[in-house]
Amino acid sequence: MEPIINVEYITIFSSELYKIVFILVPVLVSVALVVWLDRRIWGAVQKRKGPNVVGPFGLLQTVADALKYIFKEIIIPASSDKAIFILAPVVTMTLALVAWAVIPFSNELVLADINVGILYLFAVSSLGVYGIIMGGWASNSKYPFLGAIRSAAQMVSYEVSLGIIIINVLLCVGSLNLKDIVNAQQDLWYVIPLFPMFVVFFISALAETNRPPFDLPEAEAELVSGYQTEYSGMMYAMFWLGEYANILLMCAMGSILFLGGWLPPLDVYPINIIPAPIWMILKILFLFFLFALVKAIVPRYRYDQLMRLGWKIFLPFSLFYLVLTASFLFYFDKLPTKLF
Amino acid sequence: MLAHTFFFYFFSIISVGSALMVITSRNTVHAVFFLILDFISIGCLFIMIGAEFLGMIMLIVYVGAVAVLFLFVVMMLNVAEQKQSWFRGREKSAHIPVGLIVSIIILAEVLVVVGGWKYKSNFIKTEMLAVDGNLTNTHMLGNVLYTQYIHLFQVAGVILLLAMIGAIVLTYTKRQGVKTQSYFTQLSREKKTSIKLVEVDSNKGVKIDG
Known part of the structure; x- marks a missing residue:
């Protein structure tokens, strides 16, 4: 007779539980640091100092901000749909954090090594639009609603080209597992053969995370601050944390797909003794640096130009490059027939 | 085993319950959100039987794209609060008979199809299928x-x-009198063609675009 409670399952569960904490806490801390970094880079580009008062170099600025948000009153508009209004920031935050489960930081250091890792990441990032739509609709107010509609259209449009870019990489790898994708780049990072796709990926990631120059959902000149207008206190902070966690996630995705994940740039002595997770973090930070630079130096797009870029330029171009990659791999007999 | 059973019932109760809520909730937008919850729990059920690829595609296609369009339509049409809540109020709706007829027809069709279903005599049980353990679901x-x-x-x-x-084709209409920006002419503008210095005599003014 089978035991009612499988002891093995409980041990697996408890041994996995601390891993979840060990991945969530660093992500949250790095989100706080990254917000500070973003503001510092932004300031440096504009010849300002940026936050430099709280803590050493202003490192604790985000903590101070978060404390302020916690002690502020949460105001729920009377005419709002209360359940969905409260659920929206929770959804944003949860989805931004839940995706980190599959991100590999080295060959061993991964929480869930699943077969369809990249599809999981793509699915979670495509679910991210719901936090915004829910927040915008539930506020029952014009500007949040307009912001939500804009954002939904924008994210759905750029997801299409993002999907095709991912297919480009998958064609070269032959597996949906994130570890396999990184290990396939042992000889050559995909940023070199697929450089145009890397550029398109980077711009699509900007649009997907509603970062400037594509921050139309919260264009303050037109829409107050878009879907976040009615939010205050901790709920606003959750939107904000979720947004930055999503940006970091996109950077991680970019470094896995194109920059060889945890692999060192050259497999020679002084470089390859640096542990793998450090490389992964350095690459994420490099991509984030680019994100922050773009925020500081590029003006906001007009909405019709944004849509045109997504549908009329990126989609045909990435489809064309897909055909090119497939034909190249087929002609030179480089198709990955080895099954992982 | 217990955990597996527990999660199976957890997801199936959520999916059945949210499917019921889709047709009974008064607020149309809530109905769409319940539909999304239904899709997600069905995706989880797919993953539980080992069809991870199908589960993820379910999430990407249905939740990430199709349901967003549903939400768009429902929100834009502003039909959020349903006037006819037939299961609560006394008002009668004209849509109920039509819906009933359609669902009866579908039920009859399903009955015919399932009733006429015959298994082959050499039917193989799923656990006896030759599945290569080294291959992933996707492969x-x-x-x-x-x-x-x-x-x-x-x-x-x-x-x-x-x-x-x-x-x-159905939605494309060429609208008259719409001013659109031509990207080609916009990008090929130069300083020479777009800026002109004009000497203006005093008290006379100057005609632009003349």
Whole structure:
């Protein structure tokens, strides 16, 4: 007779539980640091100092901000749909954090090594639009609603080209597992053969995370601050944390797909003794640096130009490059027939 | 085993419950959110039986794209609060008989199809199928889809393409008198052609675009 409670399952569960904490806490801390970094880079580009008062170099600025948000009153508009209004920031935050489960930081250091890792990441990032739509609709107010509609259209449009870019990489790898994708780049990072796709990926990631120059959902000149207008206190902070966690996630995705994940740039002595997770973090930070630079130096797009870029330029171009990659791999007999 | 059973019932109760809520909730937007919850829990059920690829595609296609469009339509049409809540109020709706007829027809069709279903005599049980443990779900699906069912697969693609073209043709109207920006002329503008210095005599003014 089978035991009612499988002891093995409980041990697996408890041994996995601390891993979840060990991945969530660093992500949250790095989100706080990254917000500070973003503001510092932004300031440096504009010849300002940026936050430099709280803590050493202003490192604790985000903590101070978060404390302020916690002690502020949460105001729920009377005419709002209360359940969905409260659920929206929770959804944003949860989805931004839940995706980190599959991100590999080295060959061993991964929480869930699943077969369809990249599809999981793509699915979670495509679910991210719901936090915004829910927040915008539930506020029952014009500007949040307009912001939500804009954002939904924008994210759905750029997801299409993002999907095709991912297919480009998958064609070269032959597996949906994130570890396999990184290990396939042992000889050559995909940023070199697929450089145009890397550029398109980077711009699509900007649009997907509603970062400037594509921050139309919260264009303050037109829409107050878009879907976040009615939010205050901790709920606003959750939107904000979720947004930055999503940006970091996109950077991680970019470094896995194109920059060889945890692999060192050259497999020679002084470089390859640096542990793998450090490389992964350095690459994420490099991509984030680019994100922050773009925020500081590029003006906001007009909405019709944004849509045109997504549908009329990126989609045909990435489809064309897909055909090119497939034909190249087929002609030179480089198709990955080895099954992982 | 217990955990597996627990999660199975957890997801199936959520999916059935949210499917019920889709048709009974008074607020149409809530109905769409319940539909999304339904899709997600069905995706989780797919993953539980080991069909991880299908589960993820379910999330990407249905939740990430189709349901967003549903939400768009429902929100834009502003039909959020349903006037006819037939199951609560006393008002009678004209839609109920039509809906009933359609669902009865579908039920009859399903009955005919399932009733006429015959298993082959050499029917293989699923656990006896030869499954290569080294292959992932995705690889196995691809092996079947691109060899045995390639024609059906391509026909499905053509049907989708037709639907896309049809939708574009139906909704495309050339509007008159709309000013659109020509990117080519915009980008080929230069300082010489767009800026002109004009000497203006005093008290006379100057005509622009003359």
